Amino acid sequence: MPAAHAATAPAPDPPGDTATPDPPEPPPGAGVVAPGASYAWPLLPPPAVLTAFDEPDFRFGRGHRGVDLAGTPGQPVLAAADGVVVHAGVLAGRGVVSVLHADGLRTTYEPVTAAVTAGAAVRRGIVLGTLDAGHPGCPGACLHWGVRRDRWDYLDPLVLLRPPHVRLLPTPEPWPL
Numbered sequence: 604m605p606a607a608h609a610a611t612a613p614a615p616d617p618p619g620d621t622a623t624p625d626p627p628e629p630p631p632g633a634g635v636v637a638p639g640a641s642y643a644w645p646l647l648p649p650p651a652v653l654t655a656f657d658e659p660d661f662r663f664g665r666g667h668r669g670v671d672l673a674g675t676p677g678q679p680v681l682a683a684a685d686g687v688v689v690h691a692g693v694l695a696g697r698g699v700v701s702v703l704h705a706d707g708l709r710t711t712y713e714p715v716t717a718a719v720t721a722g723a724a725v726r727r728g729i730v731l732g733t734l735d736a737g738h739p740g741c742p743g744a745c746l747h748w749g750v751r752r753d754r755w756d757y758l759d760p761l762v763l764l765r766p767p768h769v770r771l772l773p774t775p776e777p778w779p780l
Contacts (some may be wrong), residue, residue, distance in 0.1 A: 641706075643764070647679075652653075655759075671750055675743060676743065677735075679733060680730070687703050691723075698716050699715065709750065713747050
């Protein structure tokens with residue numbers, strides 16, 4: 604009979620291993636959306652909107668290309684929908700995470716200390732990072748959450764949280780058969 608092999612424990616990681624730690628677990632309720640909507644709040648509980656979306660009059664005009672959401676430093680920032688991280692790092696002196704979604708929209712979250720890396724597939728509600736203090740014009744900390752379609756078409760991200768509106772119109776009389 605062959606000798607039984609003893610189970611061996613996996614070898615410990617070598618000292619100085621630079622493996623990226625797993626992102627923290629999402630908070631309870633992360634990824635829950637309104638019926639019919641496909642995106643969820645990037646902060647929980649659903650935050651107050653401190654600065655609303657203000658579409659510029661022309662491509663490079665003044666405006667606010669997103670919304671500022673009230674938060675606290677260190678608060679988890681969540682993926683609003685499934686997608687792929689296309690940027691996670693510092694941009695213009697602030698931490699930014701951008702996620703490209705299957706519907707072609709790209710959501711952006713700042714200022715954030717990223718817990719994910721570019722190329723990572725994320726699910727709605729997964730922690731992208733933690734909120735940093737220091738967003739201009741915000742007391743304490745707030746998340747600037749933006750969304751765009753294509754390269755220059757910015758949209759109000761709050762619209763993503765609502766189910767599409769259905770409006771029934773009267774039919775012409777008499778009903779054609």
